[in-house]
Structures are given as structure tokens and as C-alpha cells.
Amino acid sequence: MTSTLVVALPYLTKPFIGETNASHKALGTVLMQAGRPIAFLSQTLGPRNQRLFIYEKELLSLIKAVTKWRHYLLGSHFIIKTDHQSLKFLLEQKIITPLQQKWLTKLLGLDYEIHYRKGKENMVADTFFGGDACNDERRVELSGISILKPASLTEVSSSYNGNERAMKLLVNLSLQLGT
Numbered sequence: 015m016t017s018t019l020v021v022a023l024p025y026l027t028k029p030f031i032g033e034t035n036a037s038h039k040a041l042g043t044v045l046m047q048a049g050r051p052i053a054f055l056s057q058t059l060g061p062r063n064q065r066l067f068i069y070e071k072e073l074l075s076l077i078k079a080v081t082k083w084r085h086y087l088l089g090s091h092f093i094i095k096t097d098h099q100s101l102k103f104l105l106e107q108k109i110i111t112p113l114q115q116k117w118l119t120k121l122l123g124l125d126y127e128i129h130y131r132k133g134k135e136n137m138v139a140d141t142f143f144g145g146d147a148c149n150d151e152r153r154v155e156l157s158g159i160s161i162l163k164p165a166s167l168t169e170v171s172s173s174y175n176g177n178e179r180a181m182k183l184l185v186n187l188s189l190q191l192g193t
Contacts, residue, residue: 022050030092032079033131036071039064043079045086055082070113072098077117080124087124095131102130 024030024047034043038059045053055078059066063074076094080087100107109115174180 021054022047022052024052024086026086026090029090030083030086031095032076032083032087032092033095034072034075034079035097036068036075038071041071041075041078043075043082045079045083052086053083055079069098069100070111072096072101073104073114073117076101076128077120080126081120084124087126091125091127094126094128096128097131099130102128104128 024045028047030052031046032043033046035041040059041055041057043055044051045055057078059071063071066074076096079094096102104118109118174184
């Protein structure tokens with residue numbers, strides 16, 4: 015986190031991975047694709063949600079991520095990584111509270127797997143909300159830049175290779191523009 019973070023654009027043909035985490039005071043999630051971040055979500059928990067059990071906070075983090083990025087996830091298989099091992103068996107567990115039942119309805123119709131990832135390996139989600147050390151004195155600031163480079167631009171650029179006249183014109187043009 016010592017350099018500016020570059021956020022990638024999503025490809026709907028590649029699989030998504032969501033990394034989620036929760037602490038006593040905050041939730042943090044990252045949507046990734048091909049090892050690159052696509053989007054981030056961090057949220058401080060209000061007093062009522064701070065009283066939830068850690069299982070419920072971790073589930074809430076998962077639900078917030080899926081709700082926020084549903085438009086990307088709908089219609090494709092995706093993976094959710096969490097450091098709360100019991101969530102791996104979410105669909106096999108007995109759901110006992112009305113709140114858990116309500117949250118599970120948000121997962122209906124989605125094709126997903128939940129993978130367990132040890133807490134110290136789940137640093138991506140931890141980083142964006144400060145982990146358990148999250149408090150008023152410690153804040154994480156993110157900046158992101160997305161750059162779209164169409165394939166046609168690469169084709170046009172490569173078509174100038176070997177064309178001396180085109181290269182001269184491009185050099186003159188760049189000198190005139192001051193770049």
C-alpha cells in the first residue's frame with residue numbers, strides 16, 4: 015500500500031473472486047479478477063451491527079460484497095474467500111436466526127463457492143479497512159485509476175511499424191503537441 019493502486023476493468027468472461035473480512039468495527043471486501051483488484055468496499059459498522067457475533071459479521075461482509083457487485087456476478091461462477099472457516103459450510107448449516115435467513119435470500123440464484131483462507135493470508139481485505147486495528151485514529155486512503163486501451167488502438171499503432179512516412183508524421187505531431 016505504499017504506491018498508488020491501479021484498479022483494473024472487469025472482463026465478464028473471466029472468473030471473479032471476492033475476498034471478504036470483518037472486524038469488531040468494520041467490514042472490508044475486495045472484488046478481484048486475474049489477481050487484480052476490480053472494486054473495493056469498506057464500511058464501518060454501526061452500534062447495532064457491532065453487537066453481532068463474529069460469524070454474523072463475516073456473513074454480513076460476504077452479503078454486502080455480493081449485493082454490491084451482483085451485476086458482475088450474476089450469471090457466472092465466482093469464488094468468495096473468507097477467513098471464517100465455518101462460512102465454507104454455509105449452505106450445509108442450520109440457519110437459526112431471521113437475520114441469517116434474510117441475508118441468505120440475497121445469495122439465491124447465484125453460482126458461487128466459499129473458500130476458507132487463513133486470516134494472515136487474507137491481507138487484501140484486511141488492508142482496506144484496517145483489520146482488527148480499525149479505529150478512529152487509523153484510516154486507509156485509496157486512490158485508483160482505470161485506463162481503457164481498446165484493442166483497435168494497438169492494431170493501429172502496430173500498423174505504423176515499418177512505415178517511415180507515418181513515423182515522421184507521428185514524430186512531428188508529437189513535437190507540435192509538446193508531448
